[in-house]
Structure formats: C-alpha cells, structure tokens
Amino acid sequence: xxxxxxxKHTIEGCVIQDYxxxxxxxxxxxxxxxxxxxxxxxxxxxxxxKQMQENFCLRPPEFYRYLNTIEDISVDINLESRKFNExxxxxxxxxxxxxxxxCIFKVLSSILWLGxxxxxxxxxxxxEFSKTDEEIIVILSKMMGLSTNELKMxxxxxxxxxxxxxxxxxxxxHEISNCPKxxxxxxxxxCKNTPDILYQVEIWTTWWTVKDINMTFLQILLRKTIGFx
Numbered sequence: 001x002x003x004x005x006x007x008k009h010t011i012e013g014c015v016i017q018d019y020x021x022x023x024x025x026x027x028x029x030x031x032x033x034x035x036x037x038x039x040x041x042x043x044x045x046x047x048x049x050k051q052m053q054e055n056f057c058l059r060p061p062e063f064y065r066y067l068n069t070i071e072d073i074s075v076d077i078n079l080e081s082r083k084f085n086e087x088x089x090x091x092x093x094x095x096x097x098x099x100x101x102x103c104i105f106k107v108l109s110s111i112l113w114l115g116x117x118x119x120x121x122x123x124x125x126x127x128e129f130s131k132t133d134e135e136i137i138v139i140l141s142k143m144m145g146l147s148t149n150e151l152k153m154x155x156x157x158x159x160x161x162x163x164x165x166x167x168x169x170x171x172x173x174h175e176i177s178n179c180p181k182x183x184x185x186x187x188x189x190x191c192k193n194t195p196d197i198l199y200q201v202e203i204w205t206t207w208w209t210v211k212d213i214n215m216t217f218l219q220i221l222l223r224k225t226i227g228f229x
C-alpha cells in the first residue's frame with residue numbers, strides 16, 4: 001500500500017498496488033503451508049451459512065484437493081468464518097458492489113472445484129472425464145455461466161491457428177497434467193489452455209478488485225479536496 005501525504009505531512013489518502021502473486025500456492029503447498037487464506041474462509045462460511053453454501057456450491061475444507069495437497073490441515077471453521085465476515089464487511093465499506101463480490105467468490109469456488117477434476121487417458125491420444133468429473137462440470141458451468149459443452153471443449157482441447165485456420169487438437173493426459181485446470185474463459189478468452197491459466201485468472205481477479213478499491217480511495221480524496229466531508 002502506498003500512503004499519500006500532503007504538504008503538512010499528514011496522511012491524505014492511499015493507493016493499493018498489485019504485485020506478483022505466488023503462482024504455485026493455489027495448486028500446491030509445501031510442508032506447513034496453506035493455500036491462500038481466503039479459500040479457507042470461503043469454504044468455512046459455507047459450513048455456517050446455508051445460503052452461501054448453495055449460492056457458491058461450497059463443500060467442507062477436506063473435500064478440496066487444492067486445500068489438502070500435502071497433508072490434511074486442521075481448519076477452525078468458526079474462526080475462518082468470522083474472518084470471512086470481516087473480509088466481506090471490508091469490501092462493503094470500500095463500496096465494492098455486491099454483484100462484484102459475488103463474482104469474486106464464484107471465481108474462488110470454481111478454482112477449488114477444478115482442482116478435483118480427474119482426467120482419464122484414452123489410448124494415450126486424448127482425455128475424457130470420469131463420472132465424478134461430469135458432476136463437477138455441471139456445477140462449474142452453472143457458476144461460470146457457460147454451457148457444459150463449452151467448458152468441456154476448453155478443458156479437453158487446444159487450438160492451433162495456422163494462417164487464420166483454427167484447428168482443435170485433443171489434449172493428452174501429460175499436457176493437461178502440466179496445465180493447471182481452469183477455464184474461466186468468460187473473464188479472458190486468451191487464457192484458454194495456457195500453462196499459467198490459474199495465474200492469469202488470479203491476476204485478472206486481483207487487478208479488478210484493486211481497481212475498485214483505488215477508485216473508492218480516489219473519490220474520498222476528491223471529496224476532501226473540494227471541501228465535502
């Protein structure tokens with residue numbers, strides 16, 4: 001956070017600057033490490049708030065692979081739920097619209113669900129979904145606002161553009177394993193089937209949130225500058 005001072009050396013405002021987030025933390029955590037705190041706060045809230053659980057298709061923390069990559073981590077549901085309430089209150093105070101807040105939580109929930117997809121190898125040439133995966137696809141398509149067919153295409157195919165001719169090629173199992181499983185193409189179509197797709201969505205979501213917060217700070221500063229409280 002960059003704190004701004006006036007000519008009298010008193011705090012006049014501040015600006016939040018986004019920075020390089022740790023890309024691997026979402027899909028893998030080292031010994032003694034956790035995923036990002038907001039992930040645990042979100043799923044904990046789903047355990048104490050039935051409406052949240054339904055709106056964002058939330059499950060207990062132990063259900064998600066991305067929250068248990070090394071070992072089962074004990075999650076204090078009540079503590080994390082309180083922290084989630086503090087987070088949402090802070091976003092509200094910063095005048096982030098509720099629709100934007102809901103979109104952020106949908107993105108986070110989608111990331112966690114995608115970590116549970118298991119791809120089946122078909123003759124070493126392509127992949128398919130398991131029966132359990134099909135259920136996850138339905139949930140994800142609902143949260144992302146995509147059809148199930150669109151989502152499947154993004155997850156199973158890659159595109160090659162040769163002189164304007166686009167060819168779709170099935171992804172092999174080792175190619176998918178090297179590509180974090182995320183397909184929120186509604187946010188940024190160019191993220192499709194890139195090795196750092198999780199990172200791209202993380203950056204877009206962070207930039208979007210930081211932009212809204214900075215706009216609020218700017219409005220407060222302008223009101224002070226022109227003499228309104």
